[in-house]
Amino acid sequence: MARESGVTVRTLHHYDRLGLLIPASRTGGGHRCYTEADVLRLHRIVALRGFGFPLEEIGTLLDTQAGQDARGLSAEDFAALMKKRADAFAAMSPAERERLQAARARMIPPGVEIPGAEA
Incomplete structure (x- = not known):
């Protein structure tokens, strides 16, 4: 799952320790098993992030x-999230902004447009 989602195994373990992404089960060897819902949460x-x-x-x-698709957010909730995003972006240093934009460019396939992604 780490490879497909673009995060490291170490990151998955960190998210598990924090309680952000708890695997549905584990194999006999201790490997984490994730459900489709876990993948969506990741x-x-x-x-x-x-x-x-x-x-x-x-x-x-x-x-x-929990269980709510982002497309189901109310206009007020969406506006609040976008304001938090804009505030967080504005608080970044120029170098942090550049790193974020480079990472975002790697994650978004060519030709796909994301509303507000220019910020």
Whole structure:
């Protein structure tokens, strides 16, 4: 799962320790087993990290919106998330912004447009 999602195994272990992404089960050898819901949660974590949210806040956001697709957010909730994203981006140093934009460019396939991704 790490390779397919663009994170390291160490990151998955870290998210497990923090309670952000707890595997559904483990094999007899101790390997983590993830469900489709876990994969979707990981994608949300990666996306929110890309927007500059700290892990603690991501946990709160995901737990508050458990099982809710981001497309189902109310206009007010979406606006609040976008404001937090803009505030986090504005607080970054120029070097941090450049790193974020480079990472975002690697994650978004060519030809796919993401609203607000220019910030």
